[in-house]
Amino acid sequence: MKKIYVVGLGPGGFEQMSKRAMDAINKSDVIMGYTYYIDLIKDKIKDKEVFVSPMTKEVFRCGKALEYALSGKTVSMVSSGDSGVYGMASVIYEVCGNYPEVEIEVIPGITACLSGASVLGAPISHDFAVISLSDLLTPWDKIEKRLDLAAEGDFVICIYNPSSKKRADYLKKACQIVLKHKNADTVCGYVKNIGRNGQEYHIVTLNELQRVKTDMFTTVIIGNSQTKVINGKMVTPRGYVYI
């Protein structure tokens, strides 16, 4: 059997993985992923072949996974969160497009908008939009348009990749677009290093969010018009009438 598992490890360490994810890793001959993810599970994969690769070079890495699979080795490609959300799953499908004999199984994990939400309280209990501010693979005007429409629709907005060294002011720019439709005192939250050492969370207004310093390990959630603070947590009511 020629098989590639694309495995989401969830946030942080072993305790937030599913048994299904661990089972896939146990059934694999080769484990692939960034150093950081491999480190999270290194105690569990001592008897495995490990292929560590640097950030970027996703297509190269998926080609390598395909090579292993074609040679008869079962591969697990691991990442944090869920590999179906801005992750490797779609790249694997594209790279293996001409090899239908390779079976691909995506094993979902807890993505940052869920784990981040749980740290902040219950901010995504109503309709929400997930938007990445990374313009590496997406034109910025498309990102701007989505921010604008999501804000107009009063969606809760979860922002991935809010900034990086090269894009220090992207979160501020995003807030300014959202402010066209949402009040300046809209409840917002952000979480750094979810489920890891150094986890911290903050609840601020949309106005204050403009000046917040974030990095690639920060997840930001902008509330909807109903979102409120209850005992220090960010809570979006599930409905409009029930309480």
Next chain:
Amino acid sequence: MKKIYVVGLGPGGFEQMSKRAMDAINKSDVIMGYTYYIDLIKDKIKDKEVFVSPMTKEVFRCGKALEYALSGKTVSMVSSGDSGVYGMASVIYEVCGNYPEVEIEVIPGITACLSGASVLGAPISHDFAVISLSDLLTPWDKIEKRLDLAAEGDFVICIYNPSSKKRADYLKKACQIVLKHKNADTVCGYVKNIGRNGQEYHIVTLNELQRVKTDMFTTVIIGNSQTKVINGKMVTPRGYVYI
């Protein structure tokens, strides 16, 4: 300590829960939830007090959880998926608003848009919006507006609660709104009974999706303009330029 865990069990059975979720259940004196969810974990909670409650009556149930917590019993309120997404987490925060001494910990789980996506392939690898078609707690015109704006923004759209007996034509109505902005041949998918007996998935066009019969156990994903079918799976490319 007065403590309530709000625990997402993920889709299906035990193997898709996190260790953290199981640990919370083990630390609890009382387990609360719908019959269906309690059944999923019944082998693990033989020594626990169990409070089973019917669908609806969420506020009553959360009040009961608060009572247990105030009496010194640690409670786990369990649900499938992630209890922060259209789930009990926000209701618990609201009901416990006047009792800051009750500690609430939300333990995230794999919600249906992630588990459904993994069954279909990799459809949410780019920006996406999550919208429930249930108008029990949300006015229908608000739902329509969100569908319209999400479609205009070329978001992948994940639809929860696509229909019920009383709302047999809601998915069709939703498709008609989305068709104002997206092509009739946009790739769509739906999954029934994710992670459970009877799981099935289908990939159709947006035009065909209008006539699909769904129920409350179906999750629907409408692709963006880039979404395609690769070897029978639904795949949204992560970016616009990399391959």
